[in-house]
Amino acid sequence: xxxxxxxxxxxxxxxxxxxxxxxxxxxxxxxxxxxxxxxxxxxxxxxxxxxxxxxxxxxxxxxxxxxxxxxxxxxxxxxxxxxxxxxxxxxxxxxxxxxxxxxxxxxxxxxxxxxxxxxxxxxxxxxxxxxxxxxxxxxxxxxxxxxxxxxxxxxxxxxxxxxxxxxxxxxxxxxxxxxxxxxxxxxxxxxxxxxxxxxxxxxxxxxxxxxxxxxxxxxxxxxxxxxxxxxxxx
Numbered sequence: 001x002x003x004x005x006x007x008x009x010x011x012x013x014x015x016x017x018x019x020x021x022x023x024x025x026x027x028x029x030x031x032x033x034x035x036x037x038x039x040x041x042x043x044x045x046x047x048x049x050x051x052x053x054x055x056x057x058x059x060x061x062x063x064x065x066x067x068x069x070x071x072x073x074x075x076x077x078x079x080x081x082x083x084x085x086x087x088x089x090x091x092x093x094x095x096x097x098x099x100x101x102x103x104x105x106x107x108x109x110x111x112x113x114x115x116x117x118x119x120x121x122x123x124x125x126x127x128x129x130x131x132x133x134x135x136x137x138x139x140x141x142x143x144x145x146x147x148x149x150x151x152x153x154x155x156x157x158x159x160x161x162x163x164x165x166x167x168x169x170x171x172x173x174x175x176x177x178x179x180x181x182x183x184x185x186x187x188x189x190x191x192x193x194x195x196x197x198x199x200x201x202x203x204x205x206x207x208x209x210x211x212x213x214x215x216x217x218x219x220x221x222x223x224x225x226x227x228x229x230x231x232x233x234x
Contacts, residue, residue, distance in 0.1 A: 002061075003064060004052070004056065004061055004062070004063050004064065005063075005066060006044065006048060006049065006063055006064070006065055006066070007045070007048065007065075007066045007068065008030065008042040008043065008044050008065050008067050008068070009042065009044075009067070009068050009069075010041070010042060011029065011030075011042055011043045012041070022043055023046075023091075026045070026046045026047065027043045027044065027045060027046060028043065028045075028049055028093070028094065028095060029041070029042075029093075029094055029095075030043065030044050030094065030096070030097065031096055031097070032065065032078060032097045032098075032099055033096065033097065033098055033099065034076075034099035035099075037099065040067070040076075042065070042067065044095065046092070049092065049095065050092065053080075053083070059110070059111070059146050059147075060079065060108035060109060060110055061079075061146075062077055062078075062079065062100070062141045062142070062144065063077070063080065063097070064076070064077055064078075065077075065078055065097065076099050077099065077101075077102055077141065078098060078099050078100065079097065079098050079100055079106070079108070079141075080096075080097060081096040081098045082095070082096040083095055084096075100141055101141075102140070102141050102142060103140070104140075105138050105139055105140055106138070106139070106140075106141055107136060107137070107138050108136070108137060108144055109135065109136050109137075110134060110135055110137055110145055110147055111133065111146075111147040111148070112130075112134055112147070112148050112150060112183075113147045113148070113149045113150070114128065114149075114150055114183055115149045115150065115152065115153075116151050116152050116153035117152070117153065118152045118154075118155040119153065119154065119155065119156055120156040120158075120159065120185035121185060124156070124157050124188075125188040126156075126185045126186060126187060126188060127185070127186045127187075127188060128155075128183065128184075128185055129183065129184045129185070129186050130182075130183060131180075131182055131183060131184060132163075132176070132180065132181075132182040132183075135148055135163070135166075135174060135176055136174075136175040137168070137172050137173060137174055137175060138172075138173040138175055139171050139173065140171060143171045143172060145172070148166065148168060150182065150183060152183055152185075155183070155184075156185060157185050157186070157187055158185065159184065159185050160181050160184035160185070161181070161182050161183045162178065162179055162180060162181050162182060163176045163177060163179070163182060164178035164179065166182070
């Protein structure tokens with residue numbers, strides 16, 4: 001497993017005003033929560049944290065925090081619990097971490113990635129439906145995969161893959177319902193343009209018939225008027 005390290009500084013002060021002062025200095029307030037331990041207040045260099053999540057976005061990964069406190073370094077293995085964003089600017093304004101033990105299994109969610117091109121899509125015009133985009137697993141922190149890949153090359157129209165069909169690494173347990181569908185190849189979706197075109201054609205066809213009917217009525221009226229005029233002359 002790749003070792004991901006982030007340097008943090010212990011934060012003595014807490015409170016909204018103090019946190020706002022940190023943000024103005026391009027620092028992000030953070031807290032580490034651990035079972036049976038007091039929460040640890042930290043501050044992170046915003047640039048370092050943003051670069052880290054840009055590279056590992058969408059992944060559940062173990063992060064090694066190197067906490068500096070008056071020249072003393074302390075290391076803690078953590079997972080990101082929550083990232084809070086500003087409601088307008090979308091800046092990261094606070095981060096919560098959960099401290100973990102590297103010798104105890106944990107539950108995390110990892111992305112599900114489809115690999116290959118289904119024959120039902122390639123040759124028959126089908127559509128690949130990605131029903132589940134992530135899976136919940138249980139394993140040791142060192143065994144967390146970046147993603148779980150599923151080869152869909154052999155899927156035909158009407159075929160589907162379920163959680164029970166997936167192969168995962170040794171020591172990894174899938175927690176989703178085994179019968180839950182994750183990927184499927186469906187029939188191509190029909191466009192509704194044809195009925196609209198037919199309706200438009202019917203309107204075009206109906207228009208000359210209406211004009212023809214009006215013309216016939218006009219001609220009949222003119223003929224009757226002409227006949228009446230001739231009779232009056234007699």
